[in-house]
Amino acid sequence: MTKGRLVGLEGSFAIAEAVRMVNADVISAYPITPQTHIVERLAEMIADGELDAEFICVESEHSAMSACVGASAAGARVFTCSAGQGLELMHEVLYIPASMRLPVVAVAANRALSGPLSVWCDHSDAMALRDIGWIQIFAENNQQAFDLTVCAYRMAEDQDVLFPAMVHIDGFYLSHVTEDMELPAEADVADFIPDYEYPFVLDPAKPVSMGCYGPPFIYFEAKMAQNVAFEASKSKILEVWKVFKETFGRSYEPVETYRMEDARTALLTMGSISESAMLAIDELRSEGKAVGLIRLRLWRPFPFAELREAVKNLDCLLVLDRAISYGMGGPVCGEVKAALYDKRQDLAIVSYIAGIGGRDVTLDEFKYMINRGEEKAQLVTLGEELEPEIIGVRE
């Protein structure tokens, strides 16, 4: 393996580099803030001959994903990206590659949903995609945005997987921010992501019917088969990350922990906010508090076992959501509670909602959440029911 280059790259450009290095055949996208820099950069690469791919400049996100589905079924390696309202417009089509087992790879530059109109980051768009049947991974910084996009291709295209994969990056926080990162040598990425042959490709030499009509006597079985295969994809996801570590030296886990060695309290986060949370944990640790951080990297398939393992010594878990499930609370917290209910009914789980529509979450707010969380956990242990607490909103 050749040593990679240390470069300063915007998150969007890092993703475009990943798509170029995996040698995508078809890119189909519609511009939407804050995803635009990714497609602009890819269009530029194609225009300059740095990437040999068909660029379908579609008229909507619905068509962007539809063209990816067609191209993937015809055996191409494809890419698209979107954000916020665009992902919502794409929503109907997102189920199709999952049920047809097409390895489409997409990046979501996470953005709040209307109204009022907001182009800034939160995870409302990602949460609306909870049940689409895609492998979904959250990145925290630009290095991860690159690495995880590369990994997404190997995961999706594994012949035992053949499911679409989506990498979530926080809009603006990553898409528009330049960070230093290591860009691997192209040849190494090419070795890691070799060309693949889609086994059921649309080809007159061997006609297949794809996307047939399923009456009640067969639909349920098809869905069951999809779910079984999707759950089974997790072992391959772990395998890809293992090979990635061996090849490039950076490791990824479905659930990652930070300073959890003796922690009785932990905060759980997703996305770029995790790096700010690490600073808060460092400060609290220097004040002598035994607190740690859990970062949920793999959102689907949900990492039940890894999450249970991560919380096994905890008395108190604080879950930070960047989305609101209206009338319910934080969607991630709901999932975490559901995942832990069978094994850890003694664990106090506290829900926080913060950073909605691009509102920054300050170091003090993280520290408040952790300190106040422990008090709240006491109340939970005493049998009190707690509503999710919203942090950082003006009263």
Added chain:
Amino acid sequence: MRGEGERNDLEQAAELFTPLLLTTDENFAPGHRACIGCGEALAVRHVCKALGTNVIVVNATGCIEIFSSLLPQTTWRLPWIHTLFENVGAVVSGVESAYKARIRKGKIPDRGVKFVGIAGDGGTTDIGLQALSGALERGHNILYCCFDNEAYMNTGIQRSSSTPYGAWTTTAPVGKHSIGQMTWKKNMPEIVVAHRIPYMATACPSYPLDLMEKVQKGLETEGPAYLHILSVCPTGWRCAPEETIEFGRLAVETGIFPLYEVINGDYRMSLDFPVLRPVKDYLRRQGRFRHLTEKDIDRIQARVDEDYAKLREKAGVK
């Protein structure tokens, strides 16, 4: 310039029609689940004969997809994909682009595969219009066939923007305050022509040789080609199944559905009628128009006459 009563080559050829001139291969296999007398099933069968086997078919949700792909069976002897109702234009763009890229990159040989999108009138003139417009505008090398049975038929005869004025449907019912469909049929062929694509034609399975010839022309066209195919629906039109071919002919002979081509902007009548049959010959025999008064029919006649005259003018027929 022909006199009244003279017939063109095509009409004569239709009379001399012999199956020996056509392939006996059925790329759209028998045994599908279409209603009896379905004009669309017939049209698809003809289209598939003309397509040959070196094509990939992308289908929208609609009658055809429903009656041809009920799991675990398929009527398609061609590679076929269906995803959603409104996205055929985009999916076929993706398929075409994938082949283009993979051939250029040396991943697969160029075997001259062609790409065909098919949809009903709902999937074309209503919900699928945007994706189709995008595909035409981008200039993909595709053939798009709209099978127009003038309503949402597989969900039970609801109006579309392709339903003709005055027709009864379940969502445009006839009542004290309603004549049925209150708007005029959207002129999809002209919308397509406005995209300035190289080939646009209208066709009907009542004229099978004309239909197949147009399919072949569409396939051979470099760039986007569009066929608008009238597909008689006895179930939704409230007519007898054995009358399908006849109604297709009546639609053409009355000028309600003229057969014409637009090749690189040049109009050409495939069949021309200096004197059209009265529209009432067509309307009066269908249950969906049963409620129309003489005045209503006169109104439709005036509109058909006007449109047909405009079309003849564009085609340079005096």
